Amino acid sequence: MVKRTSHKGANCPVARPLDAIGDGWSLLIIRDAFDGLRRFGQFQKSLGVAKNILSARLNNLVEQGILRTVPASDGSPHQEYVLTDKGCGLFPVLVALRQWSEEYLFEPSETRARLVDRERGQPVAWLEIRSADGRALSPEDTMIVMQHGSNNARRL
Amino acid sequence: MVKRTSHKGANCPVARPLDAIGDGWSLLIIRDAFDGLRRFGQFQKSLGVAKNILSARLNNLVEQGILRTVPASDGSPHQEYVLTDKGCGLFPVLVALRQWSEEYLFEPSETRARLVDRERGQPVAWLEIRSADGRALSPEDTMIVMQHGSNNARRL
DNA sequence: CAACGTGGTTTCATTATGAAACCACGCCAG
DNA sequence: CTGGCGTGGTTTCATAATGAAACCACGTTG
Known part of the structure; x- marks a missing residue:
């Protein structure tokens, strides 16, 4: 399988977002983030997705500015994923x-x-x-x- | 690569559509259909996508009821792809x-x-x-x- | 008949997917 | 202190999906 085409430079507002959400899992992660899920394990449990896939998608969503990581709200040494303004949009x-x-x-x-x-x-x-x-x-x-x-x- | 997960049976309205549009090209095909494109060659030229990929996507969109095929409007022996009501939705x-x-x-x-x-x-x-x-x-x-x-x- | 246009299908090499094993780290109970 | 557990990954592996390019089928036209 050759590399998937990026629409990063597209001048079409339908094409450009597909680098961020044009796969089978990212919108589901975003849905769950709107629903208040924040922890890696929560997303994983909700979606039933392989951890390596989830990790890759979360990282892409962070890179695309849709999610950001914050220190865990319970004081544990972990990170949580929350929607940015761009993500809320x-x-x-x-x-x-x-x-x-x-x-x-x-x-x-x-x-x-x-x-x-x-x-x-x-x-x-x-x-x-x-x-x-x-x-x-x-x-x-x-x-x-x-x-x-x-x-x-x-x-x- | 193992088979991509289908969300066909999901009870979530965000998940279920992903079988139809959760890939890198289908929304772009639908965009072009809204813009009046109907012929295989038109989609291919607009998108610059490999013909085998386009064919697979068009067939899936027909199967999902988003596009349907009609005889070509110019009387030639070809078929055209047009949006269904579901697609227009x-x-x-x-x-x-x-x-x-x-x-x-x-x-x-x-x-x-x-x-x-x-x-x-x-x-x-x-x-x-x-x-x-x-x-x-x-x-x-x-x-x-x-x-x-x-x-x-x-x-x- | 050969060339062209159209709409595919097939072949091939590479990337992406998902299952499962493995790893790193912190915390807690015995 | 050590082993087990929970958490958040990373790595390995086998298969499907992607895109490039060649090939094919058919109808039309010069």
């Missing part, structure tokens, strides 16, 4: 993914984990895609344009 | 991912592809996570609960 991605999955990947008869509002216990409201002036947008109402960097006014 | 996931990426993975000086409102050319509004009754929610305002299937009222 992934919350809407997880919400969107949850909503898609609940809609299309689960039957009504199936048990599933649900994200709810802590105060009321109600499911989080369905995400809406809107324009800057508030119109609801479908995919066909949108398009991709290239936005040049603010230091670079050249035309190609 | 991934739009908010892509929007969320774009917004996170633009916020955290790009410098102001960098050129990037932008998703805009076709009518006005304005960027799509920032996604908001809200409760059912309209309160803005941070990750700490939410929690995970298990929801049992509607055919299954047993308590564990």
Whole structure:
């Protein structure tokens, strides 16, 4: 197997994050971090993943600035993994993914984990895609344009 | 390399979709499908990916119900790949991912592809996570609960 | 008929995955 | 003090997955 392609230099905001989360485990680690897990062993127990894989993924997430390590909160000589602001910024991605999955990947008869509002216990409201002036947008109402960097006014 | 773990039976809506999109290329194919690409060669040219990899990914996305094949729109004997409703349902996931990426993975000086409102050319509004009754929610305002299937009222 | 375009499939060498064994370190109980 | 336990890894091993490139099948066109 040759090396997986990196999208590090991609100018597309869909491509670039894939170096961080485009594998089978990283989003699950991030999900667990949102759920309060912090210790290597906690993640490992929750995910049932091989320790070498978990170690590699945790290290990549730290390197990508999504998680950081802090001294253990119980005073033991260990480290814990916590979300950075950048990591917390992934919350809407997880919400969107949850909503898609609940809609299309689960039957009504199936048990599933649900994200709810802590105060009321109600499911989080369905995400809406809107324009800057508030119109609801479908995919066909949108398009991709290239936005040049603010230091670079050249035309190609 | 032993076989990658499938999350097919997972009761978590973050885990389950990873069989469909938890790799380095599938979200990029879906992005391109939203952008109107339909032919094998178009995807291949856009992504610069090996044909065997592209073929495998397209086939998986068809199998997962995200893409379907239709006769080519130009009357040639070929097939095209188009998003299903289920595939179109991934739009908010892509929007969320774009917004996170633009916020955290790009410098102001960098050129990037932008998703805009076709009518006005304005960027799509920032996604908001809200409760059912309209309160803005941070990750700490939410929690995970298990929801049992509607055919299954047993308590564990 | 040969060349070209399209959509793959096959071959090959390398990397990534997951299972399991092994290691390092600190702590605690006997 | 020593052995066992818990924790957080690292290493080893066999297999699957990746990407590059060659090859193949088919339809169309000059």
